[in-house]
Amino acid sequence: LREAVPDVFLLTDVICGFPTETDEDWAATMALLRKYSFQGIYGSKFFSRPGTAASLMKQLPPRVVKERYRELAGFAAPNSRNEGLAGRxxxxxxxxxxxxxxxxxxxxxxxxxxxxxxxxxxxxx
Structure with missing residues (x-):
């Protein structure tokens, strides 16, 4: 994609701690983020909303969600590609x-x- 559109600007959103998220799922998410150079990574913790299918599922322990969110935030901040826009x-x-x-x-x-x-x-x- 970058060969075809060198100035393409890729953003992604990541929700940490969806009820069905396994350790393997999380590792795959982080591997994908490391593989691709996203200019922006927007992360959030999963919050159950009443009346949704996910609210009926077994929730991940809050400690796990917090750890994953911290890992994501720690990766996203220094890997932002926005600094290339400064002065342009x-x-x-x-x-x-x-x-x-x-x-x-x-x-x-x-x-x-x-x-x-x-x-x-x-x-x-």
């Missing part, structure tokens, strides 16, 4: 401000967060 000109949609930091924030089409010095004239553009 990219198109972004600005939609918010962080008043306490004096910043205007937005997102690129690949959902990378963009932060610039506060300029309310950019909002909605």
């Amino acid at each position: 000109d990219v198109r972004a949609w600005f939609s918010g401000t962080e008043e306490e930091r004096g910043q205007t924030t937005g997102r690129t089409k690949s959902y990378t967060k963009v932060v610039v010095p506060r300029d309310d004239g950019l909002l909605g553009r």
